[in-house]
Amino acid sequence: MGRKKIGTTWTSFVKSIASFNGDLASMTAPPFILSKASLVEFSAYWTEHPKLFVAPAKESDPEKRALAVLKWFLSTLKQQYSSRNEKLGSEKKPLNPFLGELFLGHWDDPEAGKTELISEQVSHHPPVTAYSIINEKHGVKLQGYNGQKASFASMTINVKQVGLARLHIDAYDEDYLITLPTLHIEGLVYGTPYVELEKSTIIQSSSGYFAKIEYTGKGWVSGKKNCFNATLQKVGSKDILYTISGQWTDSFTVKKGKTEVDSFSHKNNPTTPLTLKPIEEQDPLESRRAWAKVAVAIDKGDYEEIGMEKSKIENAQRELRKKEKEEGKTWERRYFSSVEKDSATGKLLDLAAKYSVSLGVPAVTLDDPSKTNGIWLFDEKKYEGVKSGTREEELKAAVEKVEAATAH
Ligand code: HCR
Numbered sequence: 001m002g003r004k005k006i007g008t009t010w011t012s013f014v015k016s017i018a019s020f021n022g023d024l025a026s027m028t029a030p031p032f033i034l035s036k037a038s039l040v041e042f043s044a045y046w047t048e049h050p051k052l053f054v055a056p057a058k059e060s061d062p063e064k065r066a067l068a069v070l071k072w073f074l075s076t077l078k079q080q081y082s083s084r085n086e087k088l089g090s091e092k093k094p095l096n097p098f099l100g101e102l103f104l105g106h107w108d109d110p111e112a113g114k115t116e117l118i119s120e121q122v123s124h125h126p127p128v129t130a131y132s133i134i135n136e137k138h139g140v141k142l143q144g145y146n147g148q149k150a151s152f153a154s155m156t157i158n159v160k161q162v163g164l165a166r167l168h169i170d171a172y173d174e175d176y177l178i179t180l181p182t183l184h185i186e187g188l189v190y191g192t193p194y195v196e197l198e199k200s201t202i203i204q205s206s207s208g209y210f211a212k213i214e215y216t217g218k219g220w221v222s223g224k225k226n227c228f229n230a231t232l233q234k235v236g237s238k239d240i241l242y243t244i245s246g247q248w249t250d251s252f253t254v255k256k257g258k259t260e261v262d263s264f265s266h267k268n269n270p271t272t273p274l275t276l277k278p279i280e281e282q283d284p285l286e287s288r289r290a291w292a293k294v295a296v297a298i299d300k301g302d303y304e305e306i307g308m309e310k311s312k313i314e315n316a317q318r319e320l321r322k323k324e325k326e327e328g329k330t331w332e333r334r335y336f337s338s339v340e341k342d343s344a345t346g347k348l349l350d351l352a353a354k355y356s357v358s359l360g361v362p363a364v365t366l367d368d369p370s371k372t373n374g375i376w377l378f379d380e381k382k383y384e385g386v387k388s389g390t391r392e393e394e395l396k397a398a399v400e401k402v403e404a405a406t407a408h
Pocket of ligand 1: 033039042080
């Protein structure tokens with residue numbers, strides 16, 4: 001009886017997404033596939049292995065640094081795309097962050113030291129999350145922003161990511177541009193959704209290294225899912241310096257020619273937990289605190305309560321936007337600013353465009369900024385203002401506005 005009910009609900013859900021408009025936020029899902037985590041939390045997946053995140057800074061040879069960056073990137077894929085799916089086929093729909101929603105925390109690692117995470121929802125329509133992840137001790141900084149464009153075809157949800165990530169290593173004043181993979185949801189028809197990556201992503205370094213990762217899905221020979229092949233090349237040469245292949249959800253090997261020189265397995269590399277403030281000490285705009293009541297309702301599986309609690313947040317946001325429009329104001333992002341041009345990214349894109357063509361890889365271009373409501377950069381001045389307390393009044397006023405709108 002219960003099984004039939006879930007089956008029926010799932011079928012109507014799949015039917016309903018067949019007509020959705022490409023904005024993931026507009027997709028309504030039954031309570032049993034709702035996740036308690038908001039998309040603003042997903043930025044944390046970049047650094048659940050802080051040791052690998054800072055490893056490039058320890059390499060004095062640029063080729064080894066580029067390889068270390070590639071290894072770290074590959075290690076992040078399991079967290080990004082399957083960590084909510086430990087039991088295969090249990091992917092869930094995340095909560096849609098509201099404008100200004102924050103996810104703040106840090107990782108403490110005996111080797112890497114402290115790595116700080118700042119993630120902020122910088123746009124609601126279209127939904128865009130920006131993040132900054134900094135390890136001061138090793139001078140490694142990652143920043144980026146991303147949104148998603150989705151479509152439904154042949155019983156699957158196809159998701160194109162817009163935006164990019166950029167890693168900076170202070171000691172070598174080196175930048176790495178990382179493009180974001182396209183993905184689709186498998187298992188929809190059977191009620192067992194999981195992510196499969198497709199096509200390719202590239203990592204272009206300012207020092208002239210070019211990594212290409214090709215997602216091959218289910219390997220023809222191995223029959224295993226989530227497979228990939230990656231290569232690292234020096235720009236201007238067709239020689240392949242390293243190849244890496246394996247399963248991004250499990251393990252991979254690094255080869256120089258035919259010789260295995262390194263390997264990585266998730267089994268032997270447990271993740272480092274992110275430290276968050278207890279909910280009662282969090283800022284009211286921090287994700288877990290803001291969505292706490294919705295999370296309780298999701299745990300209970302109470303659709304009505306979920307709807308009611310979500311509506312409180314959504315209506316308050318609508319009211320705020322309306323007021324801002326009337327007053328000719330816009331919501332001040334706490335940590336990020338939108339820029340017309342980002343020259344560091346521009347240089348990397350030029351390099352990547354030049355070499356991708358010679359290597360037969362589709363040219364890498366910056367997504368039209370209108371798709372992400374701008375190009376979003378971490379704003380150090382804003383950050384310093386928060387840390388030093390000089391923006392205290394401004395932040396207090398912003399929180400009061402949200403709280404007043406929610407109380408209505
Ligand atoms: C596609 C997805 C929402 C977007 C998620 C993104 C692309 C967000 C940015 C992160 O850095 C990387 C990332 C990882 C996630 O794997 C990806 C999500 C996977 C599923 C979710 C869909 C909206 C869920 C659809 C609902 C299913 C159950 C049918």
